[in-house]
Amino acid sequence: MAKSTVKTLTKAEEQVMHALWQIGEGFLKDIVEAMPTPQPHSNTVATLLKILMDKGFVTSQAVGRNNLYQPLMSxxxxxxxxxxxxxxxxxxxxxxxxxxxxxxxxxxxxxxxxxxxxxxxxx
Structure with a gap:
């Protein structure tokens, strides 16, 4: 029997997820603003959101020229x-x-x- 793989987050990914869980859903700027100070650069958060999407923790939908991010796991x-x-x-x-x-x-x-x-x- 194969052992199921547990999805894990790095500390940086976890910080982004905590911000997203806190606000429920949001645009990049909302997520950055919800993060503890010193807040990371928005490019860093955007990269982490891409990784979180690849890992299946986050989804996004285009709203105009921006992406609205939502957690897929509570x-x-x-x-x-x-x-x-x-x-x-x-x-x-x-x-x-x-x-x-x-x-x-x-x-x-x-x-x-x-x-x-x-x-x-x-x-």
């Missing part, structure tokens, strides 16, 4: 995919090992765990 979908890949690669697929690691690293407190358990019970 932030939640990408987060789920990325977390699954991380747990698979570093924790042998065990989410409990990942949570245990976070507790050991003092990134997750007992109060956080109790809150998560409470939320799970309510679902």
């Amino acid at each position: 932030k939640a979908q990408y987060s789920k995919q990325s977390l699954g890949s991380l747990v698979s690669s570093y924790f042998d697929g065990s989410y409990s090992s990942a949570v245990s690691f976070l507790v050991d690293q003092k990134k997750l407190s007992v109060q956080d765990l109790e809150m998560l358990l409470k939320e799970l019970k309510n679902k």
